Amino acid sequence: SQQGEEDPQALSIQEGENATMNCSYKTSINNLQWYRQNSGRGLVHLILIRSNEREKHSGRLRVTLDTSKKSSSLLITASRAADTASYFCAKEPSYGKLTFGQGTILTVHP
Amino acid sequence: EPEVTQTPSHQVTQMGQEVILRCVPISNHLYFYWYRQILGQKVEFLVSFYNNEISEKSEIFDDQFSVERPDGSNFTLKIRSTKLEDSAMYFCASSMTGGYTNYGYTFGSGTRLTVV
Known part of the structure; x- marks a missing residue:
């Protein structure tokens, strides 16, 4: 399967702590994207990292990509209660077709 | 900020009935997509x-499914004869360049389809 698999499946932290989520995949990709989904809502694009990039930052988000290990990580620094959501990695083996993982449910306690 | 709009937010239909899910993509986007998420499962690409x-x-996108852009602004997904297993959240997404930029895809809030 080409689908990204996240771990942990669930993560519970205190506000102010950092949250790290990991994603693994099995085949080659053009890029890997991270999305967030609040309960019952749509998917919000967070960040995209291309296969020739190793690290990318956007605000409190830091994404790394290790193509040799076929893995990526999403780090949210100084988490807030409003960061509580499900986070998905999505691989784009061919443009326009995202393959999503199962997601990590992040709960940030105030 | 521009949004992808989906209607209705929730639709209940009887098995065997036809449903049309509607989406208004972002106006200058050229690429359009449908995904679905069965409760508790992964988001899956349709088309x-x-x-x-x-x-x-x-x-998944077999002969019971079809898509159409009837008027230059709407993008629809039709399911001809719904089955119980079609119950899911259906997401529309659009993109300006189909993945060639750093912006990813813009998803709508979804239509929850319940087939009874």
Whole structure:
């Protein structure tokens, strides 16, 4: 399967702590994207990292990509209660077709 | 900020009935997609659409499904004869460049389809 698999499946932290989520995949990709989904809502694009990039930052988000290990990580620094959501990695083996993982449910306690 | 709009937010239909899910993509986007998420499962790609034709479709997108851009602003997904297993959240997404930029895809809030 080409689908990204996240771990942990669930993560519970205190506000102010950092949250790290990991994603693994099995085949080659053009890029890997991270999305967030609040309960019952749509998917919000967070960040995209291309296969020739190793690290990318956007605000409190830091994404790394290790193509040799076929893995990526999403780090949210100084988490807030409003960061509580499900986070998905999505691989784009061919443009326009995202393959999503199962997601990590992040709960940030105030 | 521009949004992808989906209607209705929730639709209940009887098995065997036809449903049309509607989406208004972002106005200057050229690539359009449908995904679905069965409760508790992964988000799955259904179909991509560009230049008034299907670019790619998944195994799920069989003959009971069709897509259309009827008037230059709406993008619809039709399910001809719904089955119980079609119950899911259906997401529309659009993109300006189909993945060639850093902006990813813009998803709508989804239509929850319940087949009874």
